Amino acid sequence: MPVFSGNTPGTSSRSQAMSDGDAASGFPSPSRDYFDGRIDLNRHLIRDITSTYVVRVAGESMTGTGISDGDELIVDRSLTPRDGSVVVAVLNGELIVRRLRLTGRGIVLAAENPDYEDISVSDPAELSVWGVVTRCLHHV
Structure with a gap:
């Protein structure tokens, strides 16, 4: 049973980029602006x-x-x-x-x-x- 899949309505690819991966505590990396993937919480949270x-x-x-x-x-x-x-x-x-x-x-x-x-x-x-x-x- 998938927990979440795909984009959440109303989110931009930039807000997705800020949500995927590790959160930096310093100045944001400009390279994060170029993330073009999808957030797949199944991949991050579920092993089987x-x-x-x-x-x-x-x-x-x-x-x-x-x-x-x-x-x-x-x-x-x-x-x-x-x-x-x-x-x-x-x-x-x-x-x-x-x-x-x-x-x-x-x-x-x-x-x-x-x-x-x-x-x-x-x-x-x-x-x-x-x-x-x-x-x-x-x-x-």
Whole structure:
């Protein structure tokens, strides 16, 4: 599922040039005026389009990682979740976003906000990881 493709209505090629690539913090390069390509966010944000989806966050449990209520997460189902990965998972029928921790005592879904408690997974059969979060699209 493409996230974005092509030109945004009302944008000029100059504003596209200023949006594509790295942002310089000094004086703008005159060579940027000659950019004539298209912005393809799929190419920049998605590794495997066939196994990637976008999910909107509801809640504040992950604010410590910069994930806020209303943000959209790009999630890749083809990646293997590892210790420390931020994952989208289903536990006891509830869809949640947490940091996966594999400890000697088992699996923990860790919140990144001190106001929320970590979730110890007592039965791994009750946990289904739907993918690894690769990007957070934060509204400004």
